[in-house]
Amino acid sequence: MKRMTMIQALVALLLMLCPMTISASTAVNANATNQKSHKVYEMVEEMPMFPGGQKEMMAFLSKTTKYPPEAVKKKIQGRCLVQFIVEKDGSISNVRVMSKVHPLLDAEAIRVVKSMPRWMPGRLKGKPVRVKFNLPVTFSLG
Template sequence: MEAKKSKNADLESKRSLFFQIGLILTLIAVFMAFEYKSYDPYAARVFIRELDNTPDQFIEVTVQKKELPPIPHTPNFPITIVDNAVEVDDEPIIDVNAGDGTEIPDFQPRLPEEATIIDNTPVTVPEFDPEFPGGLAKMAAFLSDHIKYPEMARQTGIQGIVYLNFVVEPDGHISNVTVLRGIGGGCDEESVRVVQSMPNWKPGMQFNRKVRVSFNLPVRFTLYH
């Protein structure tokens, strides 16, 4: 027996209708999905803070105007330009055209006091020569007793004459002992040492006045074999 479908139960004839309805619903769902907007509450808070309408605060910088000091008054003095080729008197100019009632003291030039010139140059040829206490013989004995022959000169055989110069001061002491010509080996230094140790001399005289006198003295060094 052949089975037959009822026309009410047969859905094959409505297949195209269902397809169209499903397609429409799908399109509506897709459209609504694109139009839907989602808001993040945290992002909104940040955005509100960024768009705060509080006016910005500015720090006002005040520049105080510095008052310049007044320009000092410069008196107008006349400037005189002097030609270097013209001789100018360096003496002070005295205005004698004083007003009435002005007393002008008498000008009394101050005369320079007479200066006493003291010549300290040693005299080479005085009226009276200076003298060692007791004379030349005593001086020769003094030198012979106090001079020691230097060991270096003794070992090398040095001998000869040492020429000295010194000054006998007005009080008799010896100064400025120098070697005019030496022989070395320590003889020069030994001669200077002994002459500097001399006692005070009798000073030289010039015009009844004690003066400085330059004195030359030869000292001979001799070796005996």
């Protein structure tokens, strides 16, 4: 009789733990899917593209960039490398300067990149994904 009660208690305990195992498994799977969707790629089948292509992007940069007057006065020039993420919806995020020139020029490069219109997102296996992009921005007084 005692043995039967012990078996019943063990079965009851197993039945109570079963939903916890299923629930934990579901949470782990959801977290793995979430991490996968937040992955940032450096190279994909279809790289992100500025609307209209590279020629339009150069025109946008030329039109939008305002050389800081103080940098002109001090004759500061150079090329900074701006890194950002093109999101799945084409928006720009995580803008930062990887190769700095001068705080005035770096800030202007960031401002210009943040003001860009939505890009055509990068794609992997036909689906939009987040892609890291590096863009050199040149400041020249010549």
